[in-house]
Amino acid sequence: MTQTNIAILTVQGMSCTSCASRVERGLNATQGISGVSVDFKASKVHFNYESSALLDKATGVLSDLGYPAQVA
Structure with a gap:
């Protein structure tokens, strides 16, 4: 079984639900x-x-x- 880790990233530039959907689809x-x-x-x-x-x-x-991110 593969170990799963949890990540929390701070994402710059997300200003609407459309942005959030784009980020979600990409990941x-x-x-x-x-x-x-x-x-x-x-x-x-x-x-x-x-x-x-x-x-x-x-x-x-x-x-x-277009959404730079870093580990929170």
């Missing part, structure tokens, strides 16, 4: 990431990931979407 499309939950009002995203490399991948995906 859900990343293999090894699951359980994505976005709170655009708090500028946070929570998700489960399988390896530390996926945490870096997630921040890269968000940056590519």
Whole structure:
């Protein structure tokens, strides 16, 4: 069984539900990431990931979407 870790990222630039949906879709499309939950009002995203490399991948995906992120 693969160990699952929980990440909380602070995301810049999310100002509406459309932004939150874009962030959610981007992370859900990343293999090894699951359980994505976005709170655009708090500028946070929570998700489960399988390896530390996926945490870096997630921040890269968000940056590519125009939403720079860092570990909260």
